[in-house]
Amino acid sequence: MDIDVCFKRNSGTINTSQQHKLKDARITVFGLGGVGGIAAELLVRAGIGHLMIIDFDRFEPSNLNRQIHAQKKTIGKKKVDVFAEKMMEINPKIKINKSDKKIEFGSLASFSRALSSFSPGLVIDTMDSAHSRVCLARICRKAGIDYLYAAAMGERGMVSVLSSSDNLEKILYLPSLNKPDEQIESSLIHYPQCKTAWGPATNLVGVLAANAALNFLLKKPYPHAPKFWMVDTFGKKIVREEQL
Numbered sequence: 432m433d434i435d436v437c438f439k440r441n442s443g444t445i446n447t448s449q450q451h452k453l454k455d456a457r458i459t460v461f462g463l464g465g466v467g468g469i470a471a472e473l474l475v476r477a478g479i480g481h482l483m484i485i486d487f488d489r490f491e492p493s494n495l496n497r498q499i500h501a502q503k504k505t506i507g508k509k510k511v512d513v514f515a516e517k518m519m520e521i522n523p524k525i526k527i528n529k530s531d532k533k534i535e536f537g538s539l540a541s542f543s544r545a546l547s548s549f550s551p552g553l554v555i556d557t558m559d560s561a562h563s564r565v566c567l568a569r570i571c572r573k574a575g576i577d578y579l580y581a582a583a584m585g586e587r588g589m590v591s592v593l594s595s596s597d598n599l600e601k602i603l604y605l606p607s608l609n610k611p612d613e614q615i616e617s618s619l620i621h622y623p624q625c626k627t628a629w630g631p632a633t634n635l636v637g638v639l640a641a642n643a644a645l646n647f648l649l650k651k652p653y654p655h656a657p658k659f660w661m662v663d664t665f666g667k668k669i670v671r672e673e674q675l
Contacts, residue, residue, distance in 0.1 A: 454480040465633030467557030473641035497630035568599040581640035584625035588636035588662040
């Protein structure tokens with residue numbers, strides 16, 4: 432199969448040089464659930480040539496209401512394995528690095544090395560753990576890697592890109608701000624976590640995350656923190672840009 436045929440319908444919205452730029456791009460996605468699964472797939476379908484995926488989890492029945500790669504036949508399987516296999520069927524020439532390790536204080540050093548080795552142009556964070564998010568955001572800040580935050584909570588969500596000069600903890604008023612790495616988890620233990628996940632919201636946030644990532648790479652408009660693309664699937668204005 433001629434790989435160029437896969438992306439022929441991109442022509443007219445982006446030009447040939449931009450398509451080549453996507454082919455050469457290196458993106459890392461942390462989390463392949465409701466938000467990350469669809470965001471990462473859309474990046475592959477757009478023509479991203481190098482992808483690093485990280486998720487320690489396996490598919491379970493509760494994922495079926497929203498996660499695009501969750502099916503009866505994938506229950507119990509590692510998300511990174513299911514995703515990588517499917518993406519190779521879409522674009523056999525894509526280069527995929529994968530890890531099923533969890534990012535936390537004990538793995539900060541190893542993930543720092545992995546990101547340094549892969550050298551992504553953008554890291555996309557779609558994880559549902561505040562502790563893991565802060566760990567990753569700190570790695571990206573120290574390494575000078577641009578970081579895309581994408582989160583869905585119930586029927587709502589938000590997406591924004593942070594440069595290395597932006598501080599996620601300060602922007603979101605997180606209690607971990609200025610705490611040493613070893614105190615991140617304990618400082619966030621009472622941080623509220625949403626236990627509901629509405630399929631249209633998680634998938635819409637995933638679409639917006641992919642769109643923001645592609646716009647970032649192609650130098651088109653994207654939300655730059657403290658501005659966020661905000662989603663409210665039950666609201667009158669489903670998507671809006673807002674400054675925190």
